[in-house]
Amino acid sequence: ALCKRNKVQARRRLADCKAFVVSAFGGAGPAFQQLFDDHSQAYADAEETLPRIEWPGATVRGYRGRAWLQQLLNTLQDERGRIPFGQDTSSNGGTWLYFFPNLPGRDTPVDYKELGDASQTALGRVARWHHARGFVDLRRLAAPGRGGEGGPELEFRAFLMQVPDQPRECNEDGEMLATPYGACQTFIKGVISLDRPLQRLCPRNIQVPAELGPGPLFLPPPEKPPPPTVAEELESEARRIVGKLAGEFARMCYEKGFVEPQIAGPGGELGPHSLLGHKGVSQHSFLEWFQEQEEGGSYRDLSAELRPAIVRMVRSEAKDGPSCGLSGNEKDAMYSGIRDMVLKHLFRALNHDVDLYKRKRDARLWRGAGLQ
Numbered sequence: 001a002l003c004k005r006n007k008v009q010a011r012r013r014l015a016d017c018k019a020f021v022v023s024a025f026g027g028a029g030p031a032f033q034q035l036f037d038d039h040s041q042a043y044a045d046a047e048e049t050l051p052r053i054e055w056p057g058a059t060v061r062g063y064r065g066r067a068w069l070q071q072l073l074n075t076l077q078d079e080r081g082r083i084p085f086g087q088d089t090s091s092n093g094g095t096w097l098y099f100f101p102n103l104p105g106r107d108t109p110v111d112y113k114e115l116g117d118a119s120q121t122a123l124g125r126v127a128r129w130h131h132a133r134g135f136v137d138l139r140r141l142a143a144p145g146r147g148g149e150g151g152p153e154l155e156f157r158a159f160l161m162q163v164p165d166q167p168r169e170c171n172e173d174g175e176m177l178a179t180p181y182g183a184c185q186t187f188i189k190g191v192i193s194l195d196r197p198l199q200r201l202c203p204r205n206i207q208v209p210a211e212l213g214p215g216p217l218f219l220p221p222p223e224k225p226p227p228p229t230v231a232e233e234l235e236s237e238a239r240r241i242v243g244k245l246a247g248e249f250a251r252m253c254y255e256k257g258f259v260e261p262q263i264a265g266p267g268g269e270l271g272p273h274s275l276l277g278h279k280g281v282s283q284h285s286f287l288e289w290f291q292e293q294e295e296g297g298s299y300r301d302l303s304a305e306l307r308p309a310i311v312r313m314v315r316s317e318a319k320d321g322p323s324c325g326l327s328g329n330e331k332d333a334m335y336s337g338i339r340d341m342v343l344k345h346l347f348r349a350l351n352h353d354v355d356l357y358k359r360k361r362d363a364r365l366w367r368g369a370g371l372q
Contacts, residue, residue, distance in 0.1 A: 252290075
């Protein structure tokens, strides 16, 4: 039983081989001639005398990147590529070209099952029946270039054969040939050329980096800024208290009506912010009003907030000064110097804020829509 089964399988393989030869070449005789005979004269006669189809664009150019070149070298099993094939796997050294006739009035191939026009259905079945493919051997592209003038060039002739697994309804009546390309030995002629020689892609020619020293690979983190001095702490605390005083001054102006619109544009255009205390505020009036708030509690709180910063600066900058109160000696004269030192830093903090907000106002002015 096993011997009979093997004989049946062998006959089946022979039948499949015969079917392939008939479908691809039209018979054993044409297949032998096509595979082993010299076709140079037959090609010349066919290209001069027999019907042919010429594409309107004789040349098609395109850019191909590294991925495409890697696939080409893998196909050619060239050592300049990655060559991912194992011991039991080999490349065929070429690629398949597919031929699909286009219907009139269409730029892209469309299958007859997807045609919306019923008048083109029959013609679509003919086009589907003539869907073909041809194998192109690309191994000659691995040869050197054309004498330094460019990359390799390959002239090919790919014989067409019908794509297998055709739908039965395409040729139900049998009007079309069972092997539309085999009997007449239809082929496609073309030239594939590269504008430069193939280069080694894998492994890449990457220069070895210089040897690194024993130090770290990354830069060290930036140094932390030094802690603020006692004078900088006093000025920062003074600016914070000035901000609170500005809010209290605005509250006083709203309570006493010292508010007027602010002109901010041409033609007397008024801005969104009001002008506070420009008129009506007399000297020392804000101090008197602030000392009356909450029975002097707000004034005492702000004074207490500023006192620690002043004490730290005096202890750091005037170590030889009097400890407390008047002592009746020459150290009492140092109080005037300490007072001037404290006022200098307070005025510096105040001038810093004045200059800062002046620059901000000037920036809004130059960015105004009327001046752009």
